[in-house]
Amino acid sequence: MPANAPANTLERAARFRDPLHNPAPRTPGMIACMVSKVIPSTEEILVQADAFRVGRDGSLLVADLTAALAVCVYDDTQGVGGLLHLRYVATSNDQPIDLTDNTLSSDLLLMDRFCKELRMVGARKQSWRVSIFGHTPDKVGMDAPAATVLDLVKAYFADGRLPVECKENRRALGLTVRMDPREGRIWVNGTPGTAAGARFAAPLTA
Numbered sequence: 001m002p003a004n005a006p007a008n009t010l011e012r013a014a015r016f017r018d019p020l021h022n023p024a025p026r027t028p029g030m031i032a033c034m035v036s037k038v039i040p041s042t043e044e045i046l047v048q049a050d051a052f053r054v055g056r057d058g059s060l061l062v063a064d065l066t067a068a069l070a071v072c073v074y075d076d077t078q079g080v081g082g083l084l085h086l087r088y089v090a091t092s093n094d095q096p097i098d099l100t101d102n103t104l105s106s107d108l109l110l111m112d113r114f115c116k117e118l119r120m121v122g123a124r125k126q127s128w129r130v131s132i133f134g135h136t137p138d139k140v141g142m143d144a145p146a147a148t149v150l151d152l153v154k155a156y157f158a159d160g161r162l163p164v165e166c167k168e169n170r171r172a173l174g175l176t177v178r179m180d181p182r183e184g185r186i187w188v189n190g191t192p193g194t195a196a197g198a199r200f201a202a203p204l205t206a
Contacts, residue, residue, distance in 0.1 A: 054082030
């Protein structure tokens with residue numbers, strides 16, 4: 001964790017009672033992922049669905065979640081982190097399409113690329129702090145693919161030294177997740193679409 005991180009942010013744990021991040025009591029072994037109530041006025045980079053972004057500067061990484069999850073990974077020893085925005089399943093006419101083995105394989109490949117990029121910018125796997133935030137809408141047929149993808153992602157990151165923190169939010173409206181990759185702070189906003197002023201992340205290349 002950077003030495004100049006504000007003291008008040010070091011005392012907040014990444015475990016919460018509700019979707020808008022009211023803090024729950026700290027327990028031994030909890031991930032000390034920093035959370036702040038006030039979103040700083042800085043550049044925001046929008047990470048679109050089925051894409052990721054890593055970095056170590058002060059730009060906020062933002063994901064508007066609708067039937068999707070955000071994986072926030074932070075290395076507090078190197079001051080570097082990243083955000084992966086992953087859809088549960090594609091939709092047609094607002095209805096989920098059947099989840100296939102090919103889709104899950106694509107998810108695994110995307111997570112592999114995300115972790116490789118984190119290592120390339122200096123993040124060390126043994127120091128990763130992983131937080132997962134999922135949005136599951138109130139739609140018929142969405143519960144099964146949401147549970148499958150969430151379990152897949154949790155299992156993928158479960159071999160780290162620290163436990164994976166996962167929060168699934170079931171609500172009609174989506175969520176906006178913001179992450180400061182340099183300091184590891186995370187904000188979750190219950191009002192979707194608040195990242196309208198963010199610039200888009202560069203598209204992924206094969």
